[in-house]
Amino acid sequence: MLQPIRHILESKTIILASGSPRRKELVNRLGLNAILCPSTFEEDLDPKDFNTFSEFVEATAEGKADEVFKRLELEGKSPDLVIAADTMVALEDKLMGKPKDKAEATQMLNELNGKWHTCYTGVILKGVEKTVRFTETTKVHWGHATKEQIQAYVDSGDPLDKAGAYGIGSSLGGAFIPKIEGDFYTVMGLPLYRLCSELCNFYGYKTDQE
Structure with a gap:
């Protein structure tokens, strides 16, 4: 999907403002030569200060992007593009981040x-x-699981660094998910179709995403 702008992307310094191995795996699948640079942004924004959950995750992602962009500029390593993302799970009106x-x-x-x-x-x-x-x-529909199944999954350690305490991309976490409605990669932490569409538009190749 990125082929029309591949020559442009190859000439850019692209930074992924994340320490997530899942997001790094996803950008690698796209063939992006992104440099991993975890953000030190303090993720302490209050969801109550935002009108929607979408505004909240965008603000958190922007905090990550701004921190990395400014830090690299100060180091004399000005990037052409910083990609940042933030993923949260919402059960009705309750927002769930990574469990402590x-x-x-x-x-x-x-x-x-x-x-x-x-x-x-x-x-x-x-x-x-x-x-x-x-x-x-x-x-996302989380299937019916017994207390023993949930405890065994928690004890595996897989849920501890993931929003909502599960990872759909792992066989352990994905086994609990019978069905979804939407982009699978959104749940993994980086919606690939929309990302590619926006990157094309960003560099002047118009798509139907407008």
Whole structure:
């Protein structure tokens, strides 16, 4: 999908403002030679200060992008493009980030058990002269699991660094998800179709995404 702008992307210094191995894997799948640079942005924004969950995840992603962009500029390594993302899970009006420990992970999964919820991923494309913001959402159904199954999953350690305390991309976490409505990669943390569309538009190749 990026082939029409591949020659442009290859000439750019692209930074992925993340320490997430899942997001790094996804940009690698696209053939982007992005440099991994985890942000030190303090993710302490209050969702109550925003009108929607989409605004909240976009603001958090923008905080990550801005921190990395400014830090690299000060180091004399000005990037052409910084890509940042933030993913959260919402069960009705309750927003769930990464659990702080196994107890919170267990609590989150018990709340999600047998229910539909929504995954939000906000993405920022920050260039020298412009910034693009967007959010993709995907509905996810967490299947019915026993307390023993949930506890065994938590004990595996897989949920502890993931929003909503589960990872759909791992065989351990994905086994609990019978169906979704939307982009699978939104749940993994980087919606690939929308990202590619926005990158094409960002560099002047117009798509139907407008």
